Amino acid sequence: MATDKELSDFLKSVEKRAFKRTVYAVRDEEAALDIVQDTMIRLAEKYADRPAAEWPMLFQRIMTNATMDWFRRQKVRNAVMQNLSDFDGGDDSDDFDLLESLQSVEGALGAESAADSVSREQILLLIEAQIAELPARQREAFLLRYWEEFDVAETAEVMGCSEGSVKTHCSRAVHALAKALRAKGISP
Numbered sequence: 001m002a003t004d005k006e007l008s009d010f011l012k013s014v015e016k017r018a019f020k021r022t023v024y025a026v027r028d029e030e031a032a033l034d035i036v037q038d039t040m041i042r043l044a045e046k047y048a049d050r051p052a053a054e055w056p057m058l059f060q061r062i063m064t065n066a067t068m069d070w071f072r073r074q075k076v077r078n079a080v081m082q083n084l085s086d087f088d089g090g091d092d093s094d095d096f097d098l099l100e101s102l103q104s105v106e107g108a109l110g111a112e113s114a115a116d117s118v119s120r121e122q123i124l125l126l127i128e129a130q131i132a133e134l135p136a137r138q139r140e141a142f143l144l145r146y147w148e149e150f151d152v153a154e155t156a157e158v159m160g161c162s163e164g165s166v167k168t169h170c171s172r173a174v175h176a177l178a179k180a181l182r183a184k185g186i187s188p
Contacts, residue, residue: 002052010055011040018063021143024132025067035070039063060144060158123186130180134173141169142177 015036022032039062047058131139137159144155145166156163181187 002048002050002055004048006052007044007048007055010052010059011043014056014059015040017147018059021147022063022067024139024143025136026070027132031070035063035066039066042066057154057157060148060150060154064140064158064160126184126186127177127181130177133180134176138169138173138176141166142173145170 018036018039019032022035023029026032026035039059042062043055043059047055050058131142134142140159141155144150144158145152150158152163152166155166159166
């Protein structure tokens with residue numbers, strides 16, 4: 001049985017990556033923060049007595065389910081609001097901008113020239129924008145495999161699909177990203 005400190009340390013270790021992954025999925029910082037917080041609470045309430053080795057998979061599965069629940073609620077809410085919007089003369093502009101929500105890695109490269117730093121930041125923002133453009137399942141598979149560093153079996157379990165589907169989604173994501181980045185002049 002794990003201690004409260006182990007649970008707290010685990011949650012601290014996953015919070016930033018979980019938030020960024022969820023922002024990619026839902027494209028709304030506030031909703032992403034709510035989803036990650038709900039996931040952490042559910043893990044602490046229901047699975048704190050489990051061995052610490054089980055927490056990463058449980059956390060990812062809870063977060064995936066919470067994200068899907070959010071999309072379901074949005075679908076219903078949007079259907080209701082769409083019908084109500086016939087009576088409203090307001091604008092439908094969406095103020096969320098993914099590029100504004102992304103933060104740079106603090107002090108990761110040490111002594112780097114300003115030009116190199118700006119160039120690197122621009123490339124990273126471009127890559128992150130292209131990841132955000134991927135279809136949802138490809139983006140989820142890509143982020144789990146290459147961001148969270150899950151193996152194929154773990155990713156399949158989290159996504160609720162076969163290992164072959166994970167490989168297909170990852171392959172398509174990598175090829176789409178490579179093609180989009182080459183078109184923008186970025187090569188390995």
